[in-house]
Amino acid sequence: MKSPETPMPHPHRFSPARPCFIKDVPHWDLDTDVLVIGFGAAGACAAIEARQAGARVRVLEVASAGGGSASWSGGEVYVGGSGGTSVQRANGFEDSTEDLATYLMMAGGPGADSERVQAYARGAEAHFRWLQDQGVPFKGSYLPGKWIEPTSDDTLLWSGSEQAWPFRDKARPAPRGHTAQFKGWGGGKVLMEKLCARAAELGAEVHTDSRALTLVLDEAHAVVGVVARMDGTEKFIRAHKGVILCAGGFILNKDMLARFTPGALACNKEVSGGNDDGSGIRMGMAVGGAAIHMDQFFATVPFFPPASLVKGIFINGRGERFINEDAYHGRVAHYVLRQPEGKAWLLVDNEIFGRPVIKPDVTVAAVGETWEEVEEELGLPPGSLVHTVKTFNEQAEAGRDPLFHKAADWLRPLTQAPFAAISYCSADLEAHAFTLGGLATRPGGEVLDGDGQPIPGLFAAGRCACGLPRWGEGYSSGLSLGDSTFFGRMAGRTAAG
Amino acid sequence: MKSPETPMPHPHRFSPARPCFIKDVPHWDLDTDVLVIGFGAAGACAAIEARQAGARVRVLEVASAGGGSASWSGGEVYVGGSGGTSVQRANGFEDSTEDLATYLMMAGGPGADSERVQAYARGAEAHFRWLQDQGVPFKGSYLPGKWIEPTSDDTLLWSGSEQAWPFRDKARPAPRGHTAQFKGWGGGKVLMEKLCARAAELGAEVHTDSRALTLVLDEAHAVVGVVARMDGTEKFIRAHKGVILCAGGFILNKDMLARFTPGALACNKEVSGGNDDGSGIRMGMAVGGAAIHMDQFFATVPFFPPASLVKGIFINGRGERFINEDAYHGRVAHYVLRQPEGKAWLLVDNEIFGRPVIKPDVTVAAVGETWEEVEEELGLPPGSLVHTVKTFNEQAEAGRDPLFHKAADWLRPLTQAPFAAISYCSADLEAHAFTLGGLATRPGGEVLDGDGQPIPGLFAAGRCACGLPRWGEGYSSGLSLGDSTFFGRMAGRTAAG
Numbered sequence: 001m002k003s004p005e006t007p008m009p010h011p012h013r014f015s016p017a018r019p020c021f022i023k024d025v026p027h028w029d030l031d032t033d034v035l036v037i038g039f040g041a042a043g044a045c046a047a048i049e050a051r052q053a054g055a056r057v058r059v060l061e062v063a064s065a066g067g068g069s070a071s072w073s074g075g076e077v078y079v080g081g082s083g084g085t086s087v088q089r090a091n092g093f094e095d096s097t098e099d100l101a102t103y104l105m106m107a108g109g110p111g112a113d114s115e116r117v118q119a120y121a122r123g124a125e126a127h128f129r130w131l132q133d134q135g136v137p138f139k140g141s142y143l144p145g146k147w148i149e150p151t152s153d154d155t156l157l158w159s160g161s162e163q164a165w166p167f168r169d170k171a172r173p174a175p176r177g178h179t180a181q182f183k184g185w186g187g188g189k190v191l192m193e194k195l196c197a198r199a200a201e202l203g204a205e206v207h208t209d210s211r212a213l214t215l216v217l218d219e220a221h222a223v224v225g226v227v228a229r230m231d232g233t234e235k236f237i238r239a240h241k242g243v244i245l246c247a248g249g250f251i252l253n254k255d256m257l258a259r260f261t262p263g264a265l266a267c268n269k270e271v272s273g274g275n276d277d278g279s280g281i282r283m284g285m286a287v288g289g290a291a292i293h294m295d296q297f298f299a300t301v302p303f304f305p306p307a308s309l310v311k312g313i314f315i316n317g318r319g320e321r322f323i324n325e326d327a328y329h330g331r332v333a334h335y336v337l338r339q340p341e342g343k344a345w346l347l348v349d350n351e352i353f354g355r356p357v358i359k360p361d362v363t364v365a366a367v368g369e370t371w372e373e374v375e376e377e378l379g380l381p382p383g384s385l386v387h388t389v390k391t392f393n394e395q396a397e398a399g400r401d402p403l404f405h406k407a408a409d410w411l412r413p414l415t416q417a418p419f420a421a422i423s424y425c426s427a428d429l430e431a432h433a434f435t436l437g438g439l440a441t442r443p444g445g446e447v448l449d450g451d452g453q454p455i456p457g458l459f460a461a462g463r464c465a466c467g468l469p470r471w472g473e474g475y476s477s478g479l480s481l482g483d484s485t486f487f488g489r490m491a492g493r494t495a496a497g
Numbered sequence: 498m499k500s501p502e503t504p505m506p507h508p509h510r511f512s513p514a515r516p517c518f519i520k521d522v523p524h525w526d527l528d529t530d531v532l533v534i535g536f537g538a539a540g541a542c543a544a545i546e547a548r549q550a551g552a553r554v555r556v557l558e559v560a561s562a563g564g565g566s567a568s569w570s571g572g573e574v575y576v577g578g579s580g581g582t583s584v585q586r587a588n589g590f591e592d593s594t595e596d597l598a599t600y601l602m603m604a605g606g607p608g609a610d611s612e613r614v615q616a617y618a619r620g621a622e623a624h625f626r627w628l629q630d631q632g633v634p635f636k637g638s639y640l641p642g643k644w645i646e647p648t649s650d651d652t653l654l655w656s657g658s659e660q661a662w663p664f665r666d667k668a669r670p671a672p673r674g675h676t677a678q679f680k681g682w683g684g685g686k687v688l689m690e691k692l693c694a695r696a697a698e699l700g701a702e703v704h705t706d707s708r709a710l711t712l713v714l715d716e717a718h719a720v721v722g723v724v725a726r727m728d729g730t731e732k733f734i735r736a737h738k739g740v741i742l743c744a745g746g747f748i749l750n751k752d753m754l755a756r757f758t759p760g761a762l763a764c765n766k767e768v769s770g771g772n773d774d775g776s777g778i779r780m781g782m783a784v785g786g787a788a789i790h791m792d793q794f795f796a797t798v799p800f801f802p803p804a805s806l807v808k809g810i811f812i813n814g815r816g817e818r819f820i821n822e823d824a825y826h827g828r829v830a831h832y833v834l835r836q837p838e839g840k841a842w843l844l845v846d847n848e849i850f851g852r853p854v855i856k857p858d859v860t861v862a863a864v865g866e867t868w869e870e871v872e873e874e875l876g877l878p879p880g881s882l883v884h885t886v887k888t889f890n891e892q893a894e895a896g897r898d899p900l901f902h903k904a905a906d907w908l909r910p911l912t913q914a915p916f917a918a919i920s921y922c923s924a925d926l927e928a929h930a931f932t933l934g935g936l937a938t939r940p941g942g943e944v945l946d947g948d949g950q951p952i953p954g955l956f957a958a959g960r961c962a963c964g965l966p967r968w969g970e971g972y973s974s975g976l977s978l979g980d981s982t983f984f985g986r987m988a989g990r991t992a993a994g
Contacts, residue, residue: 017785017948018718110759166837221515255949259789259937262607282947288514288783292756295792318900320817341663381899387884402878403815440756450779451514452752 014213014227014234016282022218028225028238032058032205034495035226035239036246037212037280040068040273041481042462042488043246044195046445047204048134049492055241057204057496060228062211062247062275066196067189069248069273069434069463070481074149075180075187076159077485078478082125087156087178091142095174097121102171103162107479109471111293119443120468120486127486128178135194137181146307148300148329148358149477153183160476161328165405177478191481215243215283215458223287223457242457242495244445246488249435249463250278251297260294260437266337266426267299267433276434280464284439287455289447293470294437298480301333301424301431302358303346311352311412313392314424317343319375319384321392324406330475333431342426345378347389349414359430365423374419389414436475438466445491459495461488511710511724511731513779519715525722525735529555529702531992532723532736533743534709534777537565537770538978539959539985540743541692543942544701545631546989552738554701554993557725559708559744559772563693564686566745566770566931566960567978571646572677572684573656574982575975579622584653584675588639592671594618599668600659604976606968608790616940617965617983624983625675632691634678643804645797645826645855646974650680657973658825662902674975688978712740712780712955720784720954739954739992741942743985746932746960747775748794757791757934763834763923764796764930773931777961781936784952786944790967791934795977798830798921798928799855800843808849808909810889811921814840816872816881818889821903827972830928839923842875844886846911856927862920871916886911933972935963942988956992958985 014020034050036043039061050057079085081100088095101121105112132138143154150157159177161167180187200206207230216225225238250256251270256278258265285291304310313321316339323335336344345365356362366377375385393413395401401411439447439460446454467483469475511517531547533540536558547554576582578597585592598618602609629635640651647654656674658664677684697703704727713722722735747753748767753775755762782788801807810818811829813836820832833841842862853859863874872882890910892898898908936944936957943951964980966972
C-alpha cells in the first residue's frame with residue numbers, strides 16, 4: 001500500500017484541452033527560445049528557419065523519430081508561379097503567379113484566405129529552390145498523363161484539377177506537383193529525412209518520444225511554454241519566444257471526427273503517420289484559439305489508374321451524371337460521397353475497362369451487352385441510365401460535354417460492349433481521408449482568437465492550422481506538403497523574430 | 498489635456514475572445530447564483546427554471562428589453578411525440594416519441610446528437626404543456642396546407658420535411674409546428690412577452706442595456722462570473738453556481754461568417770433581432786469551449802406561397818432537377834445555393850403560376866409557348882430542359898416521381914402554356930439566414946472543451962450552443978425555438994442544481 005506521502009498519479013492532471021497556468025509550474029526543466037511541437041513537415045521547416053534566424057530551438061516529437069505523416073506521403077509539393085519553377089520551365093511549362101493565385105483561391109473554396117494565397121503564390125517558386133537547397137532531391141523530369149501518385153522517380157506531374165472545369169476557365173493550367181525523387185510510392189520519406197537532418201544539423205535540439213501535454217499560459221494570457229511527458233515524467237519547458245504547434249490533424253481521433261467532422265466518418269482509410277490525434281489543435285483551442293473549417297476533409301477514392309477509367313462516367317441512383325470525371329480524384333470523391341442514399345457507379349465499356357491499380361478488387365455491380373441490361377441490373381428508374389449514356393455518347397462523339405464540361409481528351413462514346421458498372425456505393429466504398437480544419441492563423445503563423453487577434457507566444461502550421469487546403473472539393477495533391485513546409489518556415493521566422 | 502493620473506480608457510480592455518482572470522477582478526459589484534447572458538428564448542427559460550429551483554438569478558440583456566431574436570420570429574415551436582400534444586390529438590394526429598426521434602436524427606444530419614434528440618423527443622410533449630402553463634397562448638386549431646409561416650392565428654401546421662422524401666420513409670409524418678396565437682406574422686413577440694414576464698415575476702433580476710464583455714476564470718479554470726458594461730462602467734459580477742450563455746448566434750458578425758461560415762455570405766437577409774454578434778460563442782471559445790458545426794446555417798428562399806408553386810420543378814444550368822420541391826423550403830434553398838455557377842430556376846406553367854407572396858418581385862427569366870422556347874431563352878444545352886420536363890410530365894401523369902420522390906399531392910404535369918422560368922440564380926436570389934453552429938454542450942447545458950469534458954461553471958443554450966438544428970438541409974420551422982426553450986430550461990436547472 002502506498003504511503004500517504006506518495007500522491008496517486010492522476011492520468012488527467014494535464015490535458016491538451018486545458019492550459020496549465022504559470023502559477024502551477026513548479027520550476028522549468030528545460031529552456032529554449034522557440035519550442036516546436038511535432039517534427040513533421042511543418043515542424044522541421046519551422047525549426048530550420050528559427051535556427052537560421054538565430055533562435056535556440058527545441059522540438060518535441062511524440063514518435064521515436066521525426067517525419068510525421070509527411071514521411072508516409074508521396075512527397076509531392078504543389079509549387080509554381082513566378083514564371084515557373086526550374087522544372088516547369090525545363091519541361092516547357094510557363095506558370096504565372098497570377099494563375100497560381102487564382103487556382104489556389106478556387107481550390108480554397110468559399111473560405112479561401114486571400115492573404116495566405118498571395119503570400120504562397122509569390123513565394124512558391126523560391127520555396128522550391130529552398131527545398132532543393134536543403135538537399136531534397138528532385139530529378140527534374142516530367143511525367144505526362146493522369147496519376148494519383150507517380151510510381152516512377154519523376155518530378156513534375158499534373159496533380160490537381162488544373163485542366164478540368166471550372167478551374168481551367170479561370171486560371172491557365174500548369175502541372176505543379178513536384179515529387180521528391182524516389183522510385184515507387186513514398187517520396188515523402190526522402191523529403192522528411194532531408195528536412196529533419198537539416199534541422200538537427202543546424203542545431204535544433206530534437207526530443208523524440210516526447211509528448212506535449214498542454215500549453216503554459218502566463219498571467220497576461222501569453223503562451224510561455226508547455227508541459228510535456230518525457231522519459232516517463234512531466235517536464236515544464238520554457239519557450240521565451242514562442243511555441244509553434246505542428247502536431248498534425250485529427251483523422252485518427254474518432255471522437256473529434258464525430259463532433260467536428262462527421263462527414264469524414266464515411267471514409268475508412270486514414271491518411272496518417274500515426275499521430276494525428278488533434279492534440280495540437282486542442283491545445284490551441286484551450287487557450288482561446290479559433291478552430292476553423294473543422295468540417296472539411298480531404299477524401300479520395302482511387303478509381304484510376306489506369307487513366308482509361310477516367311473516360312468512364314459516374315452516375316447516381318437517378319441514373320444521372322454528377323461531375324466531370326477528369327476533375328481531381330479527391331473532388332470526384334466528394335461528389336461520390338454526397339450522392340443520395342450513397343449510390344454511385346462508374347460506367348465503362350469494354351475498351352476502357354481495367355481493374356483499378358490501387359484497389360483491384362472493386363465490385364462490378366452490373367454487366368450487360370446493352371446499357372438497358374446494365375440499367376435494369378442496377379435497378380435504376382427505366383430509361384434514366386440509357387438517356388444519360390445516349391446523351392453523353394452523342395456529345396462525346398462531337399467532342400463536347402455541355403453538361404459537365406469534361407475535357408475533350410477524356411471524351412469517348414461508351415459503345416464497345418460488354419458494358420459494366422463499377423460500384424462506388426457506400427457499402428463498397430474505400431475512401432482515404434485526412435482533416436483540413438485547424439487553428440486560424442495569419443500567414444506568419446500567429447494563432448488567432450475568436451476576435452481574429454493573435455494570442456501572444458502561440459503559432460501553428462501544417463494540419464494543426466487551417467491552411468491553403470481548407471475545402472475538400474478543392475484539394476490537389478501536394479497542397480498539404482506545400483502549405484506545411486512553406487508556412488512552417490514562416491512560423492519559424494515569425495516566432496524567432 | 499488629461500492628467501497622467503487619468504488613465505486613457507482602453508476600448509479593448511475586455512474582449513469576449515479573452516477571459517478575465519480572477520486576479521484582475523478588483524472587487525465584485527454584483528452577486529448572484531446563476532447569471533444568464535441574454536434574455537431571449539433560451540435565457541428566459543433558463544431564468545425561469547433556475548429561479549424555480551431556488552437559485553438567485555440575474556439576467557444581462559444587451560438590448561433595452563427582453564425578447565431577443567425569438568421575439569422577431571413566427572413563434573413556432575416544434576413539438577410532438579408521447580402519442581401527440583393535446584393540439585395534435587384534438588386535430589386527429591397521433592405522434593410517437595420514436596417517430597419524432599427518428600425525424601430529429603435525420604434533421605440533425607451527419608452530426609446529429611442522439612443524446613440530445615432522445616431527451617427532446619421524450620420531453621417535447623410535456624414541454625408544450627409547460628409553455629402553456631407559462632401563459633403562452635395557443636388557439637389549438639389546425640391549419641392545413643403548405644406554409645412558411647401562418648398568417649392566421651392557428652396553432653398546428655406542417656412545418657418541416659415530414660411528408661417529403663426521404664423523411665417520410667423513415668418516420669411516420671405528423672404536423673409538429675405549434676405557433677403562439679397571433680394574427681399575422683410575429684407570434685414570437687407573444688411567446689417572448691409571456692416568457693420574459695414569467696421570469697421577472699418569479700424574481701429573476703433583469704438588467705437591460707447591459708453587455709457582457711467576457712467571462713471571469715478562477716485559478717482552477719472554472720467560470721465564476723463575468724465582466725459587463727452597465728450604466729457606462731465595467732461591473733464585475735460573481736456567479737456562484739454558473740454562467741449560462743444564451744446570447745444568440747452570429748449571423749450579424751460578417752467577420753465571423755467569413756472565417757467560420759463562408760457559405761452563409763451568399764445570403765443577404767439576416768434573420769436576427771439585432772444582437773446576434775457571436776459574443777456568447779466567442780466568450781465560450783476563449784475559455785476553451787469547443788465550437789462545433791460552425792459551417793452550418795439555416796437558409797431559406799421563400800419561393801412559395803402560393804402553394805401551387807410547389808408543383809413547379811427546380812432545374813439547374815444543366816436543365817436537370819436536383820430536389821423534390823415539396824421538401825422543407827430551407828432544404829430546397831440549400832440545394833438551390835449549391836448548384837454550379839449559381840444557376841437555378843423554378844419551372845411553372847400557366848395553371849400553377851402566381852407571384853410568391855413573400856417576394857412578389859421575382860425575376861421571370863423566360864416565358865414561352867413551348868418548353869423548347871424556354872430552354873432556348875435560358876441558354877441551356879439543347880434538349881436538356883425539354884427532356885427533363887418530358888420525363889417529369891410522363892411520370893407526374895402516372896402519379897410517380899421515381900427520380901426525386903416528390904409526393905403525389907404535388908405532382909402534376911406542366912402542360913398548360915404559356916410556360917415560364919422564375920429565376921433563383923445567385924444574382925436574383927434573396928436568401929434569409931441564421932447560424933446553426935455554436936458551443937458543444939451536453940443536453941444539460943454544460944459547455945464542453947476540446948476533449949469533450951465540461952468546463953466548470955459554464956453553460957450554454959439557444960443559438961450560442963450547437964443544438965438540435967445543426968444541419969442546414971435538415972432544418973424545420975420551430976426547431977430553433979423548440980431547442981432554445983427546452984434546453985434553456987435544462988441549462989437553468991443544471992446550473993441551479
